[in-house]
Amino acid sequence: xxxxxxxxxxxxxxxxxxxxxxxxxxxxxxxxxxxxxxxxxxxxxxxxxxxxxxxxxxxxxxxxxxxxxxxxxxxxxxxxxxxxxxxxxxxxxxxxxxxxxxxxxxxxxxxxx
Amino acid sequence: xxxxxxxxxxxxxxxxxxxxxxxxxxxxxxxxxxxxxxxxxxxxxxxxxxxxxxxxxxxxxxxxxxxxxxxxxxxxxxxxxxxxxxxxxxxxxxxxxxxxxxxxxxxxxxxxxxx
Numbered sequence: 001x002x003x004x005x006x007x008x009x010x011x012x013x014x015x016x017x018x019x020x021x022x023x024x025x026x027x028x029x030x031x032x033x034x035x036x037x038x039x040x041x042x043x044x045x046x047x048x049x050x051x052x053x054x055x056x057x058x059x060x061x062x063x064x065x066x067x068x069x070x071x072x073x074x075x076x077x078x079x080x081x082x083x084x085x086x087x088x089x090x091x092x093x094x095x096x097x098x099x100x101x102x103x104x105x106x107x108x109x110x111x112x113x
Numbered sequence: 114x115x116x117x118x119x120x121x122x123x124x125x126x127x128x129x130x131x132x133x134x135x136x137x138x139x140x141x142x143x144x145x146x147x148x149x150x151x152x153x154x155x156x157x158x159x160x161x162x163x164x165x166x167x168x169x170x171x172x173x174x175x176x177x178x179x180x181x182x183x184x185x186x187x188x189x190x191x192x193x194x195x196x197x198x199x200x201x202x203x204x205x206x207x208x209x210x211x212x213x214x215x216x217x218x219x220x221x222x223x224x225x226x227x228x
Contacts, residue, residue, distance in 0.1 A: 031215065033216055033217070035219075040201075040222070040224065041221055041222060042117075042203055042219040042220050042221040042222045043203070043205075043219040044219075045216050045217070045218060045219075048216050088155075088156070090217070092215055099144045099161075099207045099208075099209060099215035099217070100146075100158065100161065100171075101215065101217060103155055104155070105153075105155045106155065
């Protein structure tokens with residue numbers, strides 16, 4: 001099984017709808033990173049969460065970290081076609097081990113106009 | 114603006130050829146990483162480097178080697194390319210800090226096809 005599970009694997013939403021993507025770790029999280037990837041391109045760093053209860057926002061995207069549940073959620077409000085892509089979570093589960101991250105499988109988001 | 118560049122976006126090579134993939138970062142990062150990304154398998158770490166001339170194996174190093182002669186440059190080498198190395202290759206870099214907090218910045222990727 002995956003050390004970092006993302007759900008759902010894919011999502012199709014109507015433009016303007018809200019959506020949530022979850023990322024759950026089987027190990028203690030020392031840092032959680034959200035990325036967005038457009039098909040065939042590199043990953044774009046969105047935001048990093050480190051402390052339990054931490055919440056960060058960037059435009060209409062909000063990410064939260066639940067340290068006790070070893071889980072993070074990414075919430076998009078009023079989705080737009082520009083939000084379409086693959087969202088990946090990455091996690092630092094090896095404290096002070098030089099920056100190796102593990103990644104989830106990704107969630108493919110499509111936004112229908 | 115942070116920048117990681119990769120030498121090619123698309124590359125087609127023949128089986129048995131030696132292949133070099135180059136990655137350059139301009140952020141003075143200590144850490145650099147090479148991943149491959151395949152459908153259904155996600156991102157898998159091939160090799161990483163903490164410093165110049167330092168390298169460590171990741172999860173799937175077989176068939177690959179790396180070189181880091183300068184801090185800003187990290188090269189991935191396929192000694193004898195095989196068809197199962199057809200993939201998207203992604204380079205990333207990050208600062209080296211104590212504790213946690215290692216956001217990685219990625220290049221645009223190289224889609225390699227081995228025929």
